[in-house]
Amino acid sequence: QVRLVESGGGLVQSGGSLRLSCAISGLSLDEYSIYWFRQAPGKEREGIACISSDDGSTWYSNSVKCRFTISKDNGKVTVNLQMNSLKPEDTDVYYCAAADGAAVRPPVRDPEWYPYWDRGTQVMVSS
Secondary structure, three states: OOEEEEEOOEEEEEEOEEEEOOOOOOOOOOEEOOOEEEOOOOOOOEEEEEEEEOOOOOEEEEOOOOOEEEEOOOOOOOEEEEOOOOHHHHHHHHHHHEOOOOOOOOOOOOHOOEEEOOEEEEEEEOO
């Protein structure tokens, strides 16, 4: 059974940092690329970062580039999203998702394209 369990969300002041972790069981990071999304109420889910299964290459949306860093630990089967210089507009529910094969960049917008999702975690950035 495949499970994605996210941790690390919470409340932080503007300019602060948080690290989200997506612990994965039931699949291999050598076969599945991992994507991070975020979504505000009433808005479309936005792909913000991904890390590819084949070569570990990464991609970031313009909204988070140079502030967020995605990394993976194949041994622990965990993908992390280090978020620095957080802004109030980063306040959202954050999700990790998995899809087999090399990462598609930018990420596919249709949530149905991804076979596996976690439940999401809230990140709140106060001004």
